[in-house]
Amino acid sequence: MKEHLYTIPVNEAFDHGDGCPFCRLFENLEKTELDLILGASMMEPEVRQITNEKGFCERHFAKMIAGNNKLGVALILESHLESLKSGLKPGGVFARDISAKSRERIEKLDSSCYVCDRIDEKIGKMYETAAFLFDEEKDFRRKFDSVGFICLPHYRRLLEAGARVLSKDGYSELARAANGKINAYLSELKDDISLFCKKFDYRFDDLPWGNSKDSVERSVKFLKGAKK
Ligand SMILES: [Zn+2]
Ligand SMILES: [Zn+2]
Numbered sequence: 001m002k003e004h005l006y007t008i009p010v011n012e013a014f015d016h017g018d019g020c021p022f023c024r025l026f027e028n029l030e031k032t033e034l035d036l037i038l039g040a041s042m043m044e045p046e047v048r049q050i051t052n053e054k055g056f057c058e059r060h061f062a063k064m065i066a067g068n069n070k071l072g073v074a075l076i077l078e079s080h081l082e083s084l085k086s087g088l089k090p091g092g093v094f095a096r097d098i099s100a101k102s103r104e105r106i107e108k109l110d111s112s113c114y115v116c117d118r119i120d121e122k123i124g125k126m127y128e129t130a131a132f133l134f135d136e137e138k139d140f141r142r143k144f145d146s147v148g149f150i151c152l153p154h155y156r157r158l159l160e161a162g163a164r165v166l167s168k169d170g171y172s173e174l175a176r177a178a179n180g181k182i183n184a185y186l187s188e189l190k191d192d193i194s195l196f197c198k199k200f201d202y203r204f205d206d207l208p209w210g211n212s213k214d215s216v217e218r219s220v221k222f223l224k225g226a227k228k
């Protein structure tokens with residue numbers, strides 16, 4: 001078997017069995033990146049240059065603020081705001097429009113995040129590693145079949161990675177296995193949600209809840225994954 005980048009974390013995530021393994025990888029990467037940005041990387045000038053430029057998404061600002069280093073967040077913000085002061089050029093007072101430069105800068109800020117970009121870079125390689133492992137290792141296929149589910153956003157990213165790195169046959173097998181998982185979990189969720197709805201009708205008071213009690217939360221996890 002060829003050694004691939006990220007073989008170890010990908011295998012570990014699939015060993016767990018419950019939940020989406022890619023959500024687990026995402027959460028681990030996110031935790032590492034948040035620890036780094038408010039710890040070892042915080043004062044590095046080259047990192048500061050990137051955080052000044054990219055800023056953070058709402059989710060990651062919130063997570064940073066909820067951490068235990070608010071001074072660290074403030075120091076990052078201090079230079080981020082300073083860089084925005086020189087980057088934003090108010091104007092267009094008479095043209096009834098924001099200046100083109102400001103618009104471009106704000107649009108960029110709206111869609112960029114230092115932490116998200118760092119996670120994306122690594123998790124992108126992890127989808128590829130998972131596709132390779134599925135193709136090459138019988139043992140990994142067994143793990144793949146036994147994970148709880150793969151959420152929809154990560155299912156898409158996995159198949160995109162598979163299409164990039166696998167042969168036509170290899171991709172077909174991965175797609176077949178992944179589609180099987182998605183279809184089975186969709187049916188299960190749909191049944192659980194229907195039962196959940198029924199339980200609000202007094203005529204079904206005696207019907208057991210089965211697995212339906214947390215079906216609303218599980219449906220959202222399946223639809224949205226760990227990311228937002
Ligand atoms: Zn996921
Ligand atoms: Zn983010």
